[in-house]
Amino acid sequence: NAGVTQTPKFQVLKTGQSMTLQCAQDMNHEYMSWYRQDPGMGLRLIHYSVGAGITDQGEVPNGYNVSRSTTEDFPLRLLSAAPSQTSVYFCASSYTDLTSYEQYFGPGTRLTVT
Amino acid sequence: QQPVQSPQAVILREGEDAVINCSSSKALYSVHWYRQKHGEAPVFLMILLKGGEQKGHDKISASFNEKKQQSSLYLTASQLSYSGTYFCGTEIYGGSNYKLTFGKGTLLTVNP
Numbered sequence: 001n002a003g004v005t006q007t008p009k010f011q012v013l014k015t016g017q018s019m020t021l022q023c024a025q026d027m028n029h030e031y032m033s034w035y036r037q038d039p040g041m042g043l044r045l046i047h048y049s050v051g052a053g054i055t056d057q058g059e060v061p062n063g064y065n066v067s068r069s070t071t072e073d074f075p076l077r078l079l080s081a082a083p084s085q086t087s088v089y090f091c092a093s094s095y096t097d098l099t100s101y102e103q104y105f106g107p108g109t110r111l112t113v114t
Numbered sequence: 115q116q117p118v119q120s121p122q123a124v125i126l127r128e129g130e131d132a133v134i135n136c137s138s139s140k141a142l143y144s145v146h147w148y149r150q151k152h153g154e155a156p157v158f159l160m161i162l163l164k165g166g167e168q169k170g171h172d173k174i175s176a177s178f179n180e181k182k183q184q185s186s187l188y189l190t191a192s193q194l195s196y197s198g199t200y201f202c203g204t205e206i207y208g209g210s211n212y213k214l215t216f217g218k219g220t221l222l223t224v225n226p
Contacts, residue, residue, distance in 0.1 A: 031212065042116070042201060043156065043216040050212060058213060090155060099144050099211045102158035 002026050004106035006091050012112045013081040021076040021109050023091030030096040032074040033103070036060065036087040043090065049074055050096055081113045115139055117204045119217035126192050126224050134187040134220045136202030145178055145185040146203040146214060149196075156201060159187075164207065189222070197224045 007022045025032065033048040035058075045058030049068040063085060065077040074093075078085060088110050092103040117138045124132050136145060143164045148156040160171070162178035162185055170176065173190045189196055199221050203214035 035216075040218060042218040043203075045213055045215070048212055056212070059215070097211060098214060099163065099205060100161065102146075102161065103214075105155035105157070107155050 004091055004093050004104050006089075006106035006109050008109060009107065010110050012114065013078075014114055015081060015083060017081050018077070018079050019081065021078075021089055021091075021111070023074045023076065023106060024072050025074075025091075025093040025104070025106075026072065027093060027104065028071060029093035029104075030071065031094045031098065031103075032068065033058070033092045033094075034064070034066065034074070034076045035090045035092065036085075037090060037108075038087050046076065046089075078111075083113045085111065086113045087111060116215055117202055117217040119200075119202060119220050121220060122218070123221040124223070126222070128194060128224055128226055129191055130224075132189045132192060132222060134189075134200050134202075134222070135184060136186070136204070136217055137182070137184045138204050138206075140183065141207035142178075142180075142183050142185075142204050143207040143209070143211070144205040145176075146205075147176055147185075147187055148201045148203065148216075149198045150201065150219075151198040159200075192222075192224045194224050194226065197222055 004025045034046040035043040047066040049055045091106040094103040095101040147159040150156040176187045199219040203216045
């Protein structure tokens, strides 16, 4: 079991560039989510999905797009990167009911936008 | 609304105890605790549900005070491995059970 994997580990973008952060899990979890972590801010939810074809916005969705075509994969797209999107991005997965089940986090992607 | 964690940071010597609090202005349905070591991903510790139950494993336990909308994490006889940042994540009563709102974290440092 690889758990939750994320690629790339590090990325530097110029303002205005686009890119996709990849996330995959092999635990057959229905729920997947993306968080960003900034110094002193904790973890903030960007988008989440409760199954293939179903996504919804979290706390800070602006500037990010997601789609979920399979149970395993949940990519995060930055359409036009801005310096404010410099952050560490974590993908997580869980069984659908967050109330009762833990989230498993990937190792993170450190993104710098110049 | 983001829960408030206190203290922001705490330094202990090995073997000492610590309490980390997580408070919300809204009625809570559940509180989730995670620990994150520097440069690593957050790792799950425990979930407490509405009802005021107390949970624990090893020397780390937690309580949920429904009346105060507060959860406390207790670390007893701390070990060096307890060092890291502790986050609470909250589910609001009546809100979505697909969204956790995390606090800003409490940095715990355990020295020899």
